[in-house]
Amino acid sequence: MNPVLQVSELQKAYGAIQAVGGVSFEVMPGEIFGVIGPNGSGKTTMFNSVLGQIKADAGSVRLNGQDITGLDPRELNQRGVGRTFQTLQVFGKMSVRDNLIVAAQEHEGTMFGRLFQPGDSGLGDKADAMIDQFRLRHVAHKPAGSLSYGQQKLVDIAMAFMSDPDLVLLDEPCAGVNPSLVGGIFDLLKELNKTRKGSFVVIEHNMDFVMDLCHRIMVMVEGKVMAIGTPDEIRANKDVLDAYLGN
Numbered sequence: 733m734n735p736v737l738q739v740s741e742l743q744k745a746y747g748a749i750q751a752v753g754g755v756s757f758e759v760m761p762g763e764i765f766g767v768i769g770p771n772g773s774g775k776t777t778m779f780n781s782v783l784g785q786i787k788a789d790a791g792s793v794r795l796n797g798q799d800i801t802g803l804d805p806r807e808l809n810q811r812g813v814g815r816t817f818q819t820l821q822v823f824g825k826m827s828v829r830d831n832l833i834v835a836a837q838e839h840e841g842t843m844f845g846r847l848f849q850p851g852d853s854g855l856g857d858k859a860d861a862m863i864d865q866f867r868l869r870h871v872a873h874k875p876a877g878s879l880s881y882g883q884q885k886l887v888d889i890a891m892a893f894m895s896d897p898d899l900v901l902l903d904e905p906c907a908g909v910n911p912s913l914v915g916g917i918f919d920l921l922k923e924l925n926k927t928r929k930g931s932f933v934v935i936e937h938n939m940d941f942v943m944d945l946c947h948r949i950m951v952m953v954e955g956k957v958m959a960i961g962t963p964d965e966i967r968a969n970k971d972v973l974d975a976y977l978g979n
Protein backbone atom coordinates (compact mmCIF):
# COMPACT_ATOMS: atom_id res chain seq x y z
CA MET A 733 0.00 0.00 0.00
CA ASN A 734 1.38 3.43 -0.98
CA PRO A 735 1.10 6.44 1.30
CA VAL A 736 -1.48 9.15 0.59
CA LEU A 737 0.81 11.80 2.02
CA GLN A 738 4.59 11.73 2.16
CA VAL A 739 6.38 14.60 3.87
CA SER A 740 10.17 14.55 3.61
CA GLU A 741 12.66 16.69 5.49
CA LEU A 742 10.38 19.71 5.70
CA GLN A 743 12.03 22.86 7.07
CA LYS A 744 10.78 26.33 7.91
CA ALA A 745 12.53 29.06 9.91
CA TYR A 746 11.30 32.44 11.10
CA GLY A 747 14.52 34.41 11.44
CA ALA A 748 16.53 32.60 14.09
CA ILE A 749 13.62 30.35 15.11
CA GLN A 750 13.70 26.96 13.38
CA ALA A 751 9.95 26.36 13.65
CA VAL A 752 10.13 23.12 11.62
CA GLY A 753 13.54 21.49 11.48
CA GLY A 754 13.50 18.56 9.07
CA VAL A 755 10.18 16.78 9.63
CA SER A 756 9.37 13.54 7.76
CA PHE A 757 6.32 11.30 8.01
CA GLU A 758 3.87 9.30 5.91
CA VAL A 759 0.09 8.93 6.15
CA MET A 760 -1.46 5.74 4.78
CA PRO A 761 -4.85 5.38 3.04
CA GLY A 762 -7.68 5.41 5.56
CA GLU A 763 -5.37 6.35 8.40
CA ILE A 764 -6.13 8.90 11.11
CA PHE A 765 -2.74 10.38 11.93
CA GLY A 766 -2.42 12.57 15.01
CA VAL A 767 0.12 15.33 15.59
CA ILE A 768 0.81 16.35 19.17
CA GLY A 769 3.44 18.39 20.96
CA PRO A 770 3.88 21.32 23.33
CA ASN A 771 2.86 24.86 22.36
CA GLY A 772 5.29 26.31 19.85
CA SER A 773 6.67 22.91 18.76
CA GLY A 774 5.95 23.66 15.08
CA LYS A 775 2.73 21.71 14.45
CA THR A 776 0.80 24.50 12.75
CA THR A 777 3.85 25.70 10.80
CA MET A 778 4.31 22.13 9.53
CA PHE A 779 0.61 21.98 8.56
CA ASN A 780 0.70 25.33 6.79
CA SER A 781 3.85 24.33 4.89
CA VAL A 782 2.26 21.06 3.75
CA LEU A 783 -0.86 22.95 2.68
CA GLY A 784 0.89 25.69 0.73
CA GLN A 785 -0.30 28.33 3.17
CA ILE A 786 3.32 29.28 3.79
CA LYS A 787 6.40 28.47 1.72
CA ALA A 788 8.75 25.91 3.27
CA ASP A 789 12.50 26.60 3.11
CA ALA A 790 13.28 23.01 2.13
CA GLY A 791 11.78 19.55 1.88
CA SER A 792 9.11 17.92 -0.25
CA VAL A 793 5.46 16.93 -0.02
CA ARG A 794 3.87 14.16 -2.11
CA LEU A 795 0.18 13.39 -2.47
CA ASN A 796 -0.55 9.91 -3.83
CA GLY A 797 3.00 9.85 -5.19
CA GLN A 798 2.78 13.22 -6.96
CA ASP A 799 4.96 16.12 -5.95
CA ILE A 800 2.72 18.88 -4.55
CA THR A 801 5.45 20.90 -2.82
CA GLY A 802 4.61 24.60 -2.87
CA LEU A 803 1.19 24.27 -4.54
CA ASP A 804 -1.25 26.85 -3.24
CA PRO A 805 -4.26 25.89 -1.09
CA ARG A 806 -6.73 26.22 -3.98
CA GLU A 807 -4.74 23.85 -6.19
CA LEU A 808 -4.46 21.42 -3.30
CA ASN A 809 -8.18 21.60 -2.67
CA GLN A 810 -8.82 20.74 -6.31
CA ARG A 811 -6.49 17.76 -5.95
CA GLY A 812 -8.48 16.40 -3.04
CA VAL A 813 -6.97 17.96 0.07
CA GLY A 814 -9.32 19.58 2.59
CA ARG A 815 -8.45 21.46 5.75
CA THR A 816 -9.87 23.18 8.80
CA PHE A 817 -8.19 26.03 10.65
CA GLN A 818 -7.52 26.70 14.32
CA THR A 819 -9.74 29.76 13.95
CA LEU A 820 -13.14 29.48 12.32
CA GLN A 821 -13.43 30.20 8.60
CA VAL A 822 -17.21 30.19 8.15
CA PHE A 823 -19.05 33.07 6.46
CA GLY A 824 -21.07 34.41 9.38
CA LYS A 825 -23.87 36.06 7.41
CA MET A 826 -24.51 33.11 5.09
CA SER A 827 -26.71 30.22 6.11
CA VAL A 828 -25.09 26.96 7.14
CA ARG A 829 -26.36 25.35 3.91
CA ASP A 830 -24.92 28.14 1.74
CA ASN A 831 -21.56 27.86 3.52
CA LEU A 832 -21.44 24.20 2.52
CA ILE A 833 -22.43 24.97 -1.08
CA VAL A 834 -19.73 27.65 -1.33
CA ALA A 835 -17.12 25.23 0.00
CA ALA A 836 -17.99 22.75 -2.76
CA GLN A 837 -18.05 25.50 -5.41
CA GLU A 838 -14.56 26.54 -4.41
CA HIS A 839 -13.43 22.99 -4.92
CA GLU A 840 -14.90 23.08 -8.41
CA GLY A 841 -12.94 26.24 -9.11
CA THR A 842 -15.81 28.73 -9.38
CA MET A 843 -15.83 31.86 -7.30
CA PHE A 844 -19.53 32.31 -7.96
CA GLY A 845 -20.52 31.61 -4.38
CA ARG A 846 -18.14 34.17 -2.97
CA LEU A 847 -19.28 36.89 -5.34
CA PHE A 848 -23.04 36.40 -5.26
CA GLN A 849 -25.58 34.71 -3.07
CA PRO A 850 -24.92 31.12 -4.05
CA GLY A 851 -27.60 29.39 -6.02
CA ASP A 852 -28.00 25.70 -5.51
CA SER A 853 -25.74 24.97 -8.55
CA GLY A 854 -26.55 21.28 -8.23
CA LEU A 855 -24.84 21.02 -4.88
CA GLY A 856 -27.91 21.36 -2.67
CA ASP A 857 -28.46 17.61 -2.31
CA LYS A 858 -24.86 17.14 -1.32
CA ALA A 859 -25.09 19.98 1.22
CA ASP A 860 -28.29 18.45 2.64
CA ALA A 861 -26.64 15.04 3.03
CA MET A 862 -23.73 16.66 4.85
CA ILE A 863 -26.13 18.66 7.06
CA ASP A 864 -27.85 15.42 8.07
CA GLN A 865 -24.58 13.58 8.68
CA PHE A 866 -23.39 16.46 10.90
CA ARG A 867 -26.80 16.67 12.67
CA LEU A 868 -27.15 20.33 11.65
CA ARG A 869 -30.66 20.09 10.15
CA HIS A 870 -32.24 22.31 12.85
CA VAL A 871 -29.84 25.18 12.05
CA ALA A 872 -29.38 24.61 8.29
CA HIS A 873 -31.04 27.88 7.28
CA LYS A 874 -29.69 30.03 10.10
CA PRO A 875 -26.76 32.42 9.53
CA ALA A 876 -23.64 30.47 10.49
CA GLY A 877 -22.50 33.40 12.67
CA SER A 878 -25.55 33.00 14.93
CA LEU A 879 -24.58 29.44 15.93
CA SER A 880 -22.65 28.49 19.07
CA TYR A 881 -18.89 28.23 18.65
CA GLY A 882 -19.04 24.44 18.78
CA GLN A 883 -21.72 24.29 16.11
CA GLN A 884 -19.71 26.66 13.90
CA LYS A 885 -16.78 24.32 14.35
CA LEU A 886 -18.96 21.50 13.03
CA VAL A 887 -19.89 23.64 10.01
CA ASP A 888 -16.19 24.36 9.44
CA ILE A 889 -15.39 20.63 9.51
CA ALA A 890 -18.35 19.83 7.24
CA MET A 891 -17.07 22.43 4.74
CA ALA A 892 -13.73 20.62 4.55
CA PHE A 893 -15.57 17.42 3.58
CA MET A 894 -17.79 18.97 0.86
CA SER A 895 -15.13 18.37 -1.80
CA ASP A 896 -14.96 14.60 -1.13
CA PRO A 897 -11.30 14.92 -0.18
CA ASP A 898 -8.85 11.99 -0.05
CA LEU A 899 -7.02 13.75 2.75
CA VAL A 900 -8.25 16.21 5.39
CA LEU A 901 -6.01 18.14 7.76
CA LEU A 902 -7.76 19.28 10.93
CA ASP A 903 -6.09 21.91 13.10
CA GLU A 904 -7.35 21.54 16.68
CA PRO A 905 -10.95 20.46 16.00
CA CYS A 906 -11.74 20.53 19.74
CA ALA A 907 -10.15 23.89 20.60
CA GLY A 908 -12.63 26.15 22.37
CA VAL A 909 -15.44 23.62 21.99
CA ASN A 910 -17.73 22.95 24.96
CA PRO A 911 -16.81 19.51 26.38
CA SER A 912 -20.36 18.33 25.74
CA LEU A 913 -19.79 18.72 21.98
CA VAL A 914 -16.34 17.11 21.90
CA GLY A 915 -17.83 13.60 21.93
CA GLY A 916 -19.99 14.55 18.96
CA ILE A 917 -16.96 15.70 16.95
CA PHE A 918 -15.15 12.48 17.89
CA ASP A 919 -18.05 10.28 16.73
CA LEU A 920 -18.38 12.23 13.48
CA LEU A 921 -14.71 11.93 12.59
CA LYS A 922 -14.79 8.19 13.31
CA GLU A 923 -17.90 7.84 11.16
CA LEU A 924 -16.48 9.96 8.30
CA ASN A 925 -13.28 7.93 8.35
CA LYS A 926 -15.31 4.74 8.06
CA THR A 927 -17.89 5.84 5.49
CA ARG A 928 -15.66 8.02 3.28
CA LYS A 929 -12.45 6.04 3.72
CA GLY A 930 -10.42 9.25 3.68
CA SER A 931 -7.19 9.87 5.55
CA PHE A 932 -7.01 12.53 8.25
CA VAL A 933 -4.17 14.39 9.89
CA VAL A 934 -5.30 15.88 13.20
CA ILE A 935 -3.46 18.38 15.41
CA GLU A 936 -5.02 18.31 18.86
CA HIS A 937 -4.10 19.13 22.45
CA ASN A 938 -6.94 17.05 23.92
CA MET A 939 -4.98 13.87 24.73
CA ASP A 940 -7.93 11.55 25.37
CA PHE A 941 -9.45 12.62 22.07
CA VAL A 942 -6.26 12.10 20.07
CA MET A 943 -5.30 8.81 21.73
CA ASP A 944 -8.74 7.30 21.15
CA LEU A 945 -9.22 8.65 17.63
CA CYS A 946 -5.87 8.14 15.91
CA HIS A 947 -4.29 5.02 14.44
CA ARG A 948 -0.80 6.54 14.76
CA ILE A 949 0.54 9.66 16.40
CA MET A 950 3.57 11.86 15.72
CA VAL A 951 5.07 13.82 18.59
CA MET A 952 6.81 17.07 17.68
CA VAL A 953 9.15 18.86 20.07
CA GLU A 954 11.08 22.00 19.16
CA GLY A 955 10.39 21.61 15.44
CA LYS A 956 11.54 17.99 15.26
CA VAL A 957 9.90 14.57 15.31
CA MET A 958 10.45 12.98 18.70
CA ALA A 959 8.41 9.83 18.01
CA ILE A 960 5.89 8.25 15.65
CA GLY A 961 3.85 5.26 16.80
CA THR A 962 0.53 3.80 17.85
CA PRO A 963 -1.19 5.46 20.82
CA ASP A 964 0.07 2.65 23.10
CA GLU A 965 3.65 3.10 21.86
CA ILE A 966 3.45 6.87 22.36
CA ARG A 967 2.00 6.50 25.87
CA ALA A 968 4.88 4.18 26.79
CA ASN A 969 7.66 6.24 25.18
CA LYS A 970 9.97 7.54 27.91
CA ASP A 971 11.24 10.53 25.90
CA VAL A 972 7.66 11.60 25.16
CA LEU A 973 6.65 11.20 28.80
CA ASP A 974 9.59 13.32 29.93
CA ALA A 975 9.15 16.02 27.29
CA TYR A 976 5.39 16.25 27.05
CA LEU A 977 2.92 13.73 28.41
CA GLY A 978 4.45 13.50 31.86
CA ASN A 979 3.94 17.24 32.52
Ligand SMILES: Nc1ncnc2c1ncn2[C@@H]1O[C@H](COP(=O)(O)OP(=O)(O)OP(=O)(O)O)[C@@H](O)[C@H]1O
Pocket residue numbers: 746749750751769770771772773774775776777778
Ligand atom coordinates in the same frame (compact mmCIF):
# COMPACT_ATOMS: atom_id res chain seq x y z
N1 LIG B 1 4.49 34.01 11.59
C1 LIG B 1 5.43 33.75 12.48
N2 LIG B 1 6.47 34.61 12.68
C2 LIG B 1 7.44 34.35 13.57
N3 LIG B 1 7.49 33.24 14.34
C3 LIG B 1 6.50 32.35 14.20
C4 LIG B 1 5.41 32.56 13.27
N4 LIG B 1 4.57 31.49 13.36
C5 LIG B 1 5.10 30.66 14.28
N5 LIG B 1 6.24 31.18 14.80
C6 LIG B 1 7.09 30.56 15.80
O1 LIG B 1 7.42 29.24 15.32
C7 LIG B 1 7.39 28.30 16.39
C8 LIG B 1 6.38 27.21 16.08
O2 LIG B 1 5.06 27.74 16.14
P1 LIG B 1 3.76 26.91 15.73
O3 LIG B 1 2.57 27.85 15.83
O4 LIG B 1 3.98 26.22 14.45
O5 LIG B 1 3.70 25.85 16.91
P2 LIG B 1 2.49 24.91 17.35
O6 LIG B 1 3.10 23.63 17.78
O7 LIG B 1 1.45 24.86 16.30
O8 LIG B 1 1.92 25.68 18.62
P3 LIG B 1 0.45 25.68 19.27
O9 LIG B 1 0.25 24.30 19.82
O10 LIG B 1 0.55 26.72 20.34
O11 LIG B 1 -0.54 26.04 18.19
C9 LIG B 1 7.08 29.10 17.66
O12 LIG B 1 8.30 29.43 18.28
C10 LIG B 1 6.38 30.34 17.13
O13 LIG B 1 6.56 31.43 18.01
